């Protein structure tokens with residue numbers, strides 16, 4: 001999907017809030033729907049973020065790049081040597097848009113009530129608990145940015161589609177054999193499952209603004225409490241941004 005239709009029915013402005021129509025050249029538009037470039041090119045917003053003009057088309061910088069000649073190409077994919085990264089949600093739902101994705105109970109979750117759950121074994125000078133920032137950081141190899149011996153893998157549980165990590169410790173828990181499988185990581189772009197650029201954020205009943213992340217497989221796609229979101233890679237170079245272990 002490179003060319004986005006010019007008339008995109010996207011979200012209306014928040015209820016009760018009257019939005020001023022603006023003009024791009026002579027074309028009227030709502031800024032919540034479009035962005036205007038150089039007073040002549042209108043590009044629609046996608047999942048709460050602007051698309052950019054390139055040689056007459058509009059593109060998402062989470063998937064494509066534009067050459068000086070105006071040619072679109074896919075972003076490069078990460079390889080084993082690429083930097084660790086965090087995940088951020090892109091969504092037209094403002095309760096989810098730009099929220100970080102965090103691991104707790106070995107599950108990836110997001111929303112205002114999500115938090116990262118960690119364990120630390122304090123053994124200076126090798127492991128100093130205060131030095132970890134305890135953010136949810138992934139490695140392109142299919143592992144998490146942890147120091148616990150044996151590491152921890154991130155994976156999509158094949159039966160449920162749930163995005164999870166394995167338990168810490170040498171025994172490793174189940175799921176290690178699925179580490180990083182079926183996910184394509186575009187550099188500073190989408191974290192993409194089996195060629196689909198979206199995931200599902202499924203609201204956990206009774207837990208406020210807490211959403212678990214699922215791959216869009218099987219009957220997950222019919223669940224009413226789930227909505228489509230994009231997950232976007234945000235690189236980090238700080239080796240202490242992660243945790244000793246995630247729980």
Ligand SMILES: *[C@@H]1O[C@H](CO)[C@@H](O)[C@H](O)[C@H]1NC(C)=O
Pocket residue numbers: 118119120129130131132133134
């Ligand atoms: C990270 O978590 C560990 C274990 O709970 C804690 O000791 C440490 O102080 C935390 N780091 C920060 C920066 O809060």
Ligand SMILES: *[C@@H]1O[C@H](CO)[C@@H](O)[C@H](O)[C@H]1NC(C)=O
Pocket residue numbers: 155156157158178181182
């Ligand atoms: C990955 O895809 C293959 C082929 O579609 C499937 O058999 C396998 O269960 C998937 N693995 C995971 C971890 O989703």
Ligand SMILES: *[C@@H]1O[C@H](CO)[C@@H](O)[C@H](O)[C@H]1NC(C)=O
Pocket residue numbers: 218219
């Ligand atoms: C989803 O499908 C699985 C089997 O594929 C079934 O066990 C489960 O009950 C289904 N869940 C719902 C909510 O329909």
